[in-house]
Amino acid sequence: MTRNLFLCLTLLFLGFQNFSFAQGIRGKVSSQDGEPLPFASVYIRNLEDGVPTNENGLYEFRLKPGFYDVIVQFLGYKSQLETVEVKDAWVELNFSLEQQVYNLSEVEVRAGAEDPALTIMRKAISKAKYHRMQLQTYSTTVYLKGTGQLTDAPFFMKKTLEEEGLKLNEAYTSESVSRITFTLPDKVEEKVISIRTNGDNQGTSPAPYIQTSFYQDQINEIVSPLSRYAFQYYQFKYEGSFFDQEVMVSKIKVTPRSRGERVFEGYIYIIEDLWAIHSLDLKTSLLGFQISAKQQYAPVATNVWMPLTHSYTFGGKIFGFAGEFKYLASTREYEVTLNPDLAAVPEIIDEKVQDVPQDIPKFDKSISALEQLASEEPKTRKEYRKLLNEYEKESLQEQQVAEKQDVVSERNYSVDSLAKKRGLAYWDSIRPVPLTVKEIEGYKRDDSLATVETAKMSEVDSVAKKARKGFKPLEVLTGGSYSFGKGVSMGFKENLTKISFNTVEGWKVGMGFFYRKYSEVKLADSVNRTRKSFNIEPELRYGFSSDRFYGKVDFRWSHTQPTSGQTWGIEGGRYIYQFNSEEPIQEQVNAAYSLLVRRNNMKLFEQDFARVYWSHRVNYGLTYRVNFTWAERKELVNNSDYSFYNKPEREYTPNRPENVEAADLAFQNNQIAKLQTSVEWRPGLTYTIRNGRKSPNFERSPLITFMYQKAFRELTTSVNASKFDLLEVGLKHDIRFGASGKLDFNVTAGGFLNNDHVYFQDFKHFGGNRTIFSNFGPASNYRFMDYYKYSTNSNYISGIAHYQFRKFLLTQLPMLRYSGVRENIFVNYLKTENSPHYTEIGYSLDNLFRIFRLELGVAFENGKYLRSGPLFGIATFINVNFED
Numbered sequence: 001m002t003r004n005l006f007l008c009l010t011l012l013f014l015g016f017q018n019f020s021f022a023q024g025i026r027g028k029v030s031s032q033d034g035e036p037l038p039f040a041s042v043y044i045r046n047l048e049d050g051v052p053t054n055e056n057g058l059y060e061f062r063l064k065p066g067f068y069d070v071i072v073q074f075l076g077y078k079s080q081l082e083t084v085e086v087k088d089a090w091v092e093l094n095f096s097l098e099q100q101v102y103n104l105s106e107v108e109v110r111a112g113a114e115d116p117a118l119t120i121m122r123k124a125i126s127k128a129k130y131h132r133m134q135l136q137t138y139s140t141t142v143y144l145k146g147t148g149q150l151t152d153a154p155f156f157m158k159k160t161l162e163e164e165g166l167k168l169n170e171a172y173t174s175e176s177v178s179r180i181t182f183t184l185p186d187k188v189e190e191k192v193i194s195i196r197t198n199g200d201n202q203g204t205s206p207a208p209y210i211q212t213s214f215y216q217d218q219i220n221e222i223v224s225p226l227s228r229y230a231f232q233y234y235q236f237k238y239e240g241s242f243f244d245q246e247v248m249v250s251k252i253k254v255t256p257r258s259r260g261e262r263v264f265e266g267y268i269y270i271i272e273d274l275w276a277i278h279s280l281d282l283k284t285s286l287l288g289f290q291i292s293a294k295q296q297y298a299p300v301a302t303n304v305w306m307p308l309t310h311s312y313t314f315g316g317k318i319f320g321f322a323g324e325f326k327y328l329a330s331t332r333e334y335e336v337t338l339n340p341d342l343a344a345v346p347e348i349i350d351e352k353v354q355d356v357p358q359d360i361p362k363f364d365k366s367i368s369a370l371e372q373l374a375s376e377e378p379k380t381r382k383e384y385r386k387l388l389n390e391y392e393k394e395s396l397q398e399q400q401v402a403e404k405q406d407v408v409s410e411r412n413y414s415v416d417s418l419a420k421k422r423g424l425a426y427w428d429s430i431r432p433v434p435l436t437v438k439e440i441e442g443y444k445r446d447d448s449l450a451t452v453e454t455a456k457m458s459e460v461d462s463v464a465k466k467a468r469k470g471f472k473p474l475e476v477l478t479g480g481s482y483s484f485g486k487g488v489s490m491g492f493k494e495n496l497t498k499i500s501f502n503t504v505e506g507w508k509v510g511m512g513f514f515y516r517k518y519s520e521v522k523l524a525d526s527v528n529r530t531r532k533s534f535n536i537e538p539e540l541r542y543g544f545s546s547d548r549f550y551g552k553v554d555f556r557w558s559h560t561q562p563t564s565g566q567t568w569g570i571e572g573g574r575y576i577y578q579f580n581s582e583e584p585i586q587e588q589v590n591a592a593y594s595l596l597v598r599r600n601n602m603k604l605f606e607q608d609f610a611r612v613y614w615s616h617r618v619n620y621g622l623t624y625r626v627n628f629t630w631a632e633r634k635e636l637v638n639n640s641d642y643s644f645y646n647k648p649e650r651e652y653t654p655n656r657p658e659n660v661e662a663a664d665l666a667f668q669n670n671q672i673a674k675l676q677t678s679v680e681w682r683p684g685l686t687y688t689i690r691n692g693r694k695s696p697n698f699e700r701s702p703l704i705t706f707m708y709q710k711a712f713r714e715l716t717t718s719v720n721a722s723k724f725d726l727l728e729v730g731l732k733h734d735i736r737f738g739a740s741g742k743l744d745f746n747v748t749a750g751g752f753l754n755n756d757h758v759y760f761q762d763f764k765h766f767g768g769n770r771t772i773f774s775n776f777g778p779a780s781n782y783r784f785m786d787y788y789k790y791s792t793n794s795n796y797i798s799g800i801a802h803y804q805f806r807k808f809l810l811t812q813l814p815m816l817r818y819s820g821v822r823e824n825i826f827v828n829y830l831k832t833e834n835s836p837h838y839t840e841i842g843y844s845l846d847n848l849f850r851i852f853r854l855e856l857g858v859a860f861e862n863g864k865y866l867r868s869g870p871l872f873g874i875a876t877f878i879n880v881n882f883e884d
Contacts, residue, residue, distance in 0.1 A: 023086055026060040027094040029053050029072055037097065039311040039328060040074040041296040045081075045245075048300050049332045051432035052309040058434045071245065073296055075267075075281050076100055079244050102240020102251055117238035117252045119350045121230065124275040126348055126381030128226040129388040131276050132215040134304060136339040139181040143330040143432050147173045147439055154320035171442040177430060180211070184339065185396055186409040194422045194430075195415070214277060214295070222262045222284050223739045225254045226277075228385070233263050233739065241272070245299065248272040254282065258807050260817025261285050262739035264293075275348065276305050288820030288850055289316035300334040303345070307331055330432045341370055341391070347378040356380055363387050369394050408697070410689040476511075487518040498541065500591040503600040503652050505543020505576070506640035512539045527692030528562040541576065545640035550575045550606075563694055565617045572610035576636070579603050579657060579788060580765035584781060589771055594652075598645040600638070601770050601787060603657045605761060607633045620696035621685035625678045630715070633761055634669045657760070657788035661834045666760040672722040673715035674762075678707040702733035707750075713757065722762055724793070725753035732779070744779035744802045751795030758793040765791045766798060766830060774844075774855050774873030778802035782828050783840050784859040784867055794833035802826045804846065804876070822846040824876070826857070836861040847875045 029040040036057025043050035053059040077097035175196045181189045217227040237253040256263040266282035283292040292313045297305040310329040369391035481491035498510030515536040520529045538553040552573030590602040613627035682701040713723035728750030735743045767781030775781045779800045808823040828840040842857025858868035
């Protein structure tokens with residue numbers, strides 16, 4: 001209590017200190033033609049601090065009385081230095097900047113010679129990792145202002161938007177002030193000091209650009225001009241040099257080798273000899289949205305330049321809606337601690353154009369990288385890059401050994417309790433960038449709207465809103481949950497999707513319920529929790545043509561800890577299932593095909609069963625599962641011939657699937673007592689910590705699976721009982737090749753060690769598809785294969801591969817690449833002992849209108865044409881989950 005009171009008093013005292021600063025410098029930065037220069041950097045050299053101008057070129061900097069050296073920078077203009085004395089009032093200080101004159105004589109440029117930009121960029125790239133790691137830790141205060149406006153909308157939506165208070169071409173602004181601390185190798189702590197917002201534009205947040213260094217290989221999946229792969233993606237051209245703040249700066253034009261998404265275009269300015277970024281002005285596009293980024297750097301310590309001003313613009317159009325979001329970030333009040341391991345800075349030699357001394361030391365793996373870094377002797381850029389890579393690897397290994405975990409990054413985010421309660425006077429005192437007239441009008445508009453909305457809700461209304469939700473009949477279909485306190489809840493699952501049609505049951509309805517008892521306990525770190533839950537989930541279904549009720553119930557217990565967990569339960573009843581337990585045919589899709597075109601792809605069987613199961617997630621990299629099932633399975637037949645499609649040439653197929661291996665005996669009524677075990681392993685899995693919670697980076701690690709099934713005939717009571725052993729191994733992964741492409745693949749191989757009695761329910765089934773709808777996952781199922789034709793009780797190998805190009809055929813056209821369209825190819829293959837060689841190859845256009853995918857493919861049996869066609873689906877970058 002005392003501590004909190006002290007904190008509040010301290011904050012009040014600091015607030016009064018801010019309010020007492022009623023003096024400083026303010027004014028306007030413009031060109032010699034009188035044009036305002038937006039987002040110019042106004043830097044106080046003797047404070048190593050600065051602020052940007054706003055869109056109208058206006059700035060304001062509160063200062064204590066004293067003398068200050070003020071430097072103003074703007075890309076493409078000469079920096080200007082003024083010394084000013086601040087007394088007890090505001091000093092009006094305007095700047096008129098001259099356009100920068102670039103000197104080409106500093107570097108020899110002659111016909112046939114290599115462009116000087118190449119050696120400049122090679123040296124800058126070799127030192128990129130040095131600049132990323134030269135600070136052991138740093139802290140900075142970040143002011144972020146985002147202003148967004150909707151510039152266009154479909155005509156039929158404009159009135160609705162206005163009724164909801166959203167008008168075209170009006171500014172919606174948000175502001176925040178945070179203190180960010182970075183610590184090597186990749187730990188970021190952000191504390192939000194204050195927030196002020198009148199709109200929600202978080203969907204285009206520039207955080208990935210502000211918190212990510214351009215010295216890294218990629219910024220939000222876009223290749224940096226200082227990436228080690230930069231020369232594969234960019235051409236560089238020297239455009240002159242100039243002096244600024246006693247350093248020589250080279251202007252380098254950055255041109256993509258192929259224009260489009262995920263590459264930058266524009267200019268980067270490099271400090272000679274230091275080979276660090278001075279400033280940059282780049283643009284790119286992502287998913288069809290145009291992005292521009294500008295950064296201006298300033299010295300914050302000896303030979304250390306850090307970003308001072310960031311400005312970003314996001315714009316684009318989708319489904320008739322067009323908008324633009326502008327962000328301005330001011331990073332100031334740097335506190336830096338240099339990395340002592342990188343105190344020695346050698347001269348970098350570009351071996352492609354410079355002579356290399358014979359006695360120059362080379363990287364030696366037998367000596368620690370830290371030892372070799374202590375030498376200031378010149379090094380070639382390649383050797384220096386090898387040395388820094390080894391140093392980074394050694395440092396990371398030391399940290400992981402010390403902390404006993406494979407953590408590659410850590411993010412901690414917190415919000416001050418007073419962040420949303422700051423008044424206008426506070427914001428006026430700390431805001432480094434004056435608001436524009438449009439932004440002020442936007443704040444006034446939304447503050448008045450908020451007052452009206454608050455008045456509408458009385459205290460009685462707010463209490464009623466928090467009251468327990470009552471039963472609504474429609475929720476029987478749409479799903480609903482009702483709490484009874486102490487962690488107990490009951491409700492309905494989403495039952496609307498359980499209404500459908502199939503030829504076995506005819507029209508069919510279903511109903512799912514749940515009962516849940518849940519509890520959680522905070523651990524000592526006050527962040528992570530242990531969770532326990534007990535669930536009862538009954539499910540019923542009835543077929544009107546078969547006149548059969550089915551029901552099952554699942555009792556499930558689970559205990560989850562921060563990185564591990566266990567689940568166990570028992571399930572049983574009489575129910576109806578697809579032969580393929582992974583259910584490749586969605587119920588509503590099958591119903592639509594049956595009713596509209598008389599195609600009954602779904603094949604079903606009935607079983608009375610009991611199943612006990614247990615799964616244990618040891619950690620995110622290792623999970624094993626065990627379950628035992630006893631069941632009596634029965635064959636079902638079609639009971640309905642109903643369809644809207646009544647042409648005589650097409651009839652429903654029998655409920656017994658066609659298969660190249662299965663004889664009639666495989667479909668007999670039978671019993672099974674089966675044990676199944678499986679292991680899921682992700683080798684080399686790394687983790688990210690966010691606010692104390694450890695999260696796995698699954699995309700960096702392959703998924704390896706092992707599965708074994710054994711059917712015990714001696715535990716059954718029927719002569720028709722299963723007896724077999726099945727072993728399977730699988731590998732699934734996706735690999736990104738920079739910005740140039742992404743490979744998804746899924747390979748499975750296995751076989752029946754013995755197949756004395758294998759019924760069709762126990763065959764190995766593969767994910768087929770006989771609809772016009774493509775699968776959701778790029779490497780999940782086959783595109784054109786019959787659902788059960790190649791199901792097997794023998795050995796098999798299955799491979800599905802999907803590659804996405806940045807540039808392939810149609811995307812050779814820059815306009816298509818800018819639109820976000822991607823081209824893919826897929827190659828799928830299946831072979832069993834008794835099946836022909838089944839192959840699919842195809843091509844697809846992805847991210848059409850940023851949502852859809854169109855695939856064209858062809859299937860072959862033993863190299864002979866089988867079938868082909870178009871498929872329609874959802875863009876591969878969209879994850880869809882149909883689980884409850």
